[in-house]
Amino acid sequence: MSERIQPNRATGDFLELLEQSGYRWSRPIEGAGASLSPIPSGTTVLAFHYADGVLMAGDRRATAGNAIMYERCDKVIPVDDHSLMAIAGVPATAFEMARVMSHNFEFYRRSQLQPMSAEGKVRALSRLLKDNVGMALQGVGAVSPIFTTYDHQNKQALIYFYDMLGAEFQIRTHTTTGSGSPIIRGVMEHEDLWGVKPLAQRSRNEAALFAVRLLKTASLFDSATGQARPEDQIYPTIATVDADGYHFFEEQEIATLFPEAMKRGQ
C-alpha cells in the first residue's frame, strides 16, 4: 500500500490498475514451440436461450492426457450478479480470466458508480483472450469460453461465443464448446428446428432436462466429458441467467431431474 496518495485516475479499469501495481500478463514462452506437448482440455459446455432467459450447463470432468484428474470441476462460473462464464480449455487460464473479469466488473461498478454495460462486459473477455493469443498459439493456455449476461438496457439475456483470438459472436439460439461439442452441436440444431418446440420457447424444467440429455450424449462419445454419477452425487452444473441475475440449480433439484431426463419421451 502506497504511502503517498496517488493522483486520481478514475478510469474504472481494473486491468490498468493491475498493470500499474506490477501485475504482468502471461508472456509467450520463448522457443517452447512444438517441443511442448499440447495440454489436452476435454469439456462439454453449452448455452441456449429458453423461455425466461438463457441456460448454461457443463460437465464436471478435468483431464490431463488420458488421465481423469478431477470429477467435480465447476465449469460454469459466476462472474458478477448477472453474468456467467462457461469455460472450455486450459483451466489455469480460464479460471484466471474469470477472476480478472469478476474483479474488473466489480471495480468498474464501484468506482464509476454504475454497472458496466453488457457490451463492455462482452468486450472485457475479448480483451483477455486477445492478451492470451501468444500462449494459445504455442499450444498452452488456449481457452474457448461462452459468456452469458443479462443486458439491463435492452432487457434481454445474451449469449456470446468467442474464438481463441478474441472475436466475439452473439448467439441467438444455442451454442456449445469443448471437445464434446461436435457431438451435440447437431443434436441441438435438430431439436431446435424439429423438436417438440423451439428451444427458445421451452420452460425452465424442459430446458434443464434437455441440457442433461445433451451432456449425457456428449459423455457417451467423448472420453474427456464426464458422466453424471448419481451414486457419488456428481451431476452436471446447470445455471440460468435472467433479469434477476444468475441462479444455479441446487444439487437436490438436479438429483430429481436427472432420472427423469434419462427416461424416454417428453
Place this chain on the structure above:
Amino acid sequence: MLDEPFRWMEAVSTRHSYIREKLNKGQPVLGVPYNEGSLLVGFAPQPGKVYEIYDRIAFGALGHPADVERMRMTLLEMAHLEGFNRSASDVNLLRLLQFGIAPALKQNFEEVQRAPYLIQLLLAEIDPSGAPAFYRLNYDGYWETFPNGVAIAGDATVMDWISEEIGKTDFANMTLQQALKEALRLWEAGRKHSAELNDDHEEDESVPLSLKDAFGKWNLEAAVLSRTTPRKALFRRLGKDEIENVRAEAMK
C-alpha cells in the same frame, strides 16, 4: 524558516484551523448498527456522501468533493488489489486504515507546503462474524473506532453531541425502518442543538433547520451493509420508495 520547531508547529496549527474552518459547514453523516447490519445516512445538497468500497466495507464522507473522491478511489484501489492478489476475505478495513490511508493522510497533513485534504471520513465494516464496526478518520490521519456507531460533522460540537446520543441509543436491536427514523431524529436534534449554541452568532440560512426543511431542499443519501443479503457484496443503497417512506413520516 519552517525548519525551526516553533515555526513548524505554528504552521501545523494554522493548518488545523484552516481545515476546520473549511469543513465547518460539512453536513453530518451518521453510521449506526441495526438488527441486520449497518446503516449510513446523511443529507447533502448534492450526492456524494455514502459509497461502497468493497464487499463488506462502506464509506461516508464530508469535505471537498474532489478530496472525497480521491480518498474513495484510493481505498477502492487498495481494497481491490488486496482482494485480487490474495482473497476477498483478506480485505480488512482496519488494515486498510492502519497501513494504508491513515499514514498517507498524516504525511500529507504534515507536508505544510502542500495543499491539505479537506475531508472527514466515516468507514463501516461488517466483519466475517457479522459484527459491525465503525471508524472515524480525521483529515490529519487520526482515527478512532466505535463498535456502536458514530457520526462525522464539520461542526465538532454537533459531531460529539450526535455521536454521544448514538452511543446511548440501542440501534443494534432496531429494524432498518426504526434505525433510519431514529438516526434522522438525531440529525434534527443535532441541528437544533447547534443552532442553540450558535444563537449569538449569525446562523447560516442556507442550512435547513428541521427534517422537513432538509427533505425539501436536499437529498437524503442512505445505504446499508446488510448481513442478510444472499450476495457477496453487502452494500445496498436504499431505494426511492424506502426514502419516500421516511420522508412521508417526517413530513407528518
